[in-house]
Amino acid sequence: MDQEGQKDEVTLSQFLDAVAAGTATPGGGSVSALVGSLGAALVEMVANLTAGKKAFEAHEAEMKKIGEEAHSYREVLAATVGQDMDAYRAVMSAYLLSKTTEEEKKKRREEIQRALKRAADPPLFTAATSLKLLKLCQKAVEKGNPNAVTDAAVGALLAHAALQGGVYNVLINLSALEDENTVKKMKNELLRLELEGDKTKEKIMAQVKEKMNLE
Amino acid sequence: MDQEGQKDEVTLSQFLDAVAAGTATPGGGSVSALVGSLGAALVEMVANLTAGKKAFEAHEAEMKKIGEEAHSYREVLAATVGQDMDAYRAVMSAYLLSKTTEEEKKKRREEIQRALKRAADPPLFTAATSLKLLKLCQKAVEKGNPNAVTDAAVGALLAHAALQGGVYNVLINLSALEDENTVKKMKNELLRLELEGDKTKEKIMAQVKEKMNLE
Numbered sequence: 001m002d003q004e005g006q007k008d009e010v011t012l013s014q015f016l017d018a019v020a021a022g023t024a025t026p027g028g029g030s031v032s033a034l035v036g037s038l039g040a041a042l043v044e045m046v047a048n049l050t051a052g053k054k055a056f057e058a059h060e061a062e063m064k065k066i067g068e069e070a071h072s073y074r075e076v077l078a079a080t081v082g083q084d085m086d087a088y089r090a091v092m093s094a095y096l097l098s099k100t101t102e103e104e105k106k107k108r109r110e111e112i113q114r115a116l117k118r119a120a121d122p123p124l125f126t127a128a129t130s131l132k133l134l135k136l137c138q139k140a141v142e143k144g145n146p147n148a149v150t151d152a153a154v155g156a157l158l159a160h161a162a163l164q165g166g167v168y169n170v171l172i173n174l175s176a177l178e179d180e181n182t183v184k185k186m187k188n189e190l191l192r193l194e195l196e197g198d199k200t201k202e203k204i205m206a207q208v209k210e211k212m213n214l215e
Numbered sequence: 216m217d218q219e220g221q222k223d224e225v226t227l228s229q230f231l232d233a234v235a236a237g238t239a240t241p242g243g244g245s246v247s248a249l250v251g252s253l254g255a256a257l258v259e260m261v262a263n264l265t266a267g268k269k270a271f272e273a274h275e276a277e278m279k280k281i282g283e284e285a286h287s288y289r290e291v292l293a294a295t296v297g298q299d300m301d302a303y304r305a306v307m308s309a310y311l312l313s314k315t316t317e318e319e320k321k322k323r324r325e326e327i328q329r330a331l332k333r334a335a336d337p338p339l340f341t342a343a344t345s346l347k348l349l350k351l352c353q354k355a356v357e358k359g360n361p362n363a364v365t366d367a368a369v370g371a372l373l374a375h376a377a378l379q380g381g382v383y384n385v386l387i388n389l390s391a392l393e394d395e396n397t398v399k400k401m402k403n404e405l406l407r408l409e410l411e412g413d414k415t416k417e418k419i420m421a422q423v424k425e426k427m428n429l430e
Contacts, residue, residue: 009226012230019257020256020263022260027365028365028366028370031369032369049239078227078228149387150384154247157379168368172427212383213390
């Protein structure tokens, strides 16, 4: 898959084929980022279906801001799809380095560790950005056009799935990382993101059910 | 957005733009179906990274079957993206019918009810298929190449989000449907899908954490 054209040129169908193929990229990390981007697009949609309408004048300025924030998350998460693939490929390349001499072994090990550390960045970014997006979904549910409440709700489901998907993809990288300090710090950060994500999602879903008169 | 070319021609970027736009389609229903399709592609990926490898010979036949089943879910869920858009557009067209005379009012009301009933089908299909996919994810987690366990895990997160997204999109349709019998029957079916989905997801996530040595 062409990286440069990743976001602009690849069709849905081609991307699905590339995921399904028996190659390591694009995998769960890239797909998590894309799903976060889709969730952000749904929040933008809600903002666009709310702003400019007389009935929601009171929230006009806030909805515009929500739309802009969602747009920026959509862009950065879409860019993360390709970044995750690049980072993972660097890990695979490092594992393929020659390991005949002691020096080569040492160099290979260092390269692997460096690549693993870098490969944790895209999914960590996905997880952290998806938590911000999840909080934005809450505002979209609360103040958005009620006719679009399910769109905001699906946005929240996707933001939460992207967050958790990002967390798993960082964790799998950490499992081969030797720098215990980094591992410990990252694990704490992941746990915080997970807990806050779960709590926020639960709140949103209760609000959605209320808005949809399901309770 | 061109429907015919929906799946084959639309780029990721164009689809994200179309979701974000202040138009009612594609919305949460279509995006849920796409996310289910992405989840299915991840299960296919796991099957492809498992089948044909000596280390997993024991599960060879089963993994091939899992890959085929995932492929079929990927295809039908991708097709549902466009079907959901069509069905929702039919609802909007029905609401736009003339309502000057009593006869027109009656016809409009009937058309709306008919369109609403049909519009519940794509998201219901998404929810039901995503539950099947979720169960397939469990097999992929259990018997797939452990190096791809996070891909199977993300597949499960997406299948669960697509299931719940489908459920919300059926429910919002039901809220305007007058046929109480259909509403009651569908609500029961949705509740069953939701409960079984939650239970299955919980089981899978426990297995994933075990496989990833997180507990």
